Amino acid sequence: MPALFTRLSRRRELLRIPAHLLQEAVAEGWSKWPLETGGILLGKPGPDGHVVTDLIGPGPEGRHERYGFTPDSDWQAEQVAARWATDSNLHYLGDWHTHPGGSTRLSRLDRSTARDIAAYEEARQPNPFMLVLALGRDQTVRVGAARLINDRLRRVVVHPH
Template sequence: MRTAWLSQSALRCLGEEADRHYPLETGGVLAGYFAENGEAVIVGAIGPGPLAIHKRLRFLPDHDWQCTQLNMLFEQTAGGLIYLGDWHTHPDASGRMSWLDHRTLRAIAKHPHARVTNPLMLIGGGAAGAWKWRCHRYCGDRLLGLLIDCEDGALRVFESAA
């Protein structure tokens, strides 16, 4: 996978949200754009929403709230920032994808309203104040759709212009 770029401000948002809900899982959506070379540039992270349900091994986002936030961001930037994928935490575990993460990433790619064929999934493994983020990207299905092909990629943080 190509490198995915993550703004310092988005990384800070991810960490603060992850710390706030530790030891429960939390997550949200990623906003940004794809550069001309195809690399993802993540400039915003939207949290789980006020009606999200957080549990030890999974969470259910407040989808309507997230969509509203994403639509506002899209309009504020005249379409410059779009939905790139999702992010969530694996408290006291690694940032590797679970079988459910693979299925979720495929569902995002196949959902017509997502409008992203190769969505990202950022997973933070670890504990409060010590998250290690891994970036995954959906590549497609193999073996008649029984295997879901995703790849890990480099995640680089950049200083965002305030």
């Protein structure tokens, strides 16, 4: 029995995201290339992982830079409130962003952002997900994600469906 427990405890967590939402994020990323963009992930916990049900972009006043972006926080808050008004079971799961010409590896700033989210009481998310879309110069897209657990970002499996 101990070997089975060890195997199960090492299993990576699953983040499910509908293909159309993933494509929406990718399209937003290419529209800002070679600058970064991103937004918010909303969803629900499921029996075999969390499910992203909604994606919110950077907003009209978002600022996009080569190695970072600043969202239009007021606009995002309005969007989240509107979605919660129609589905109070939604959870803020974390953030998504792009790495133009980069990798899915999370940067020091990404790690700091995850910790800030976890510490921000209004987010009600002590273990946020960070979804990264690496947009390659050769038009490739790689997807990676991690979740902050015990103050460490741990890789999760992203499953488009």
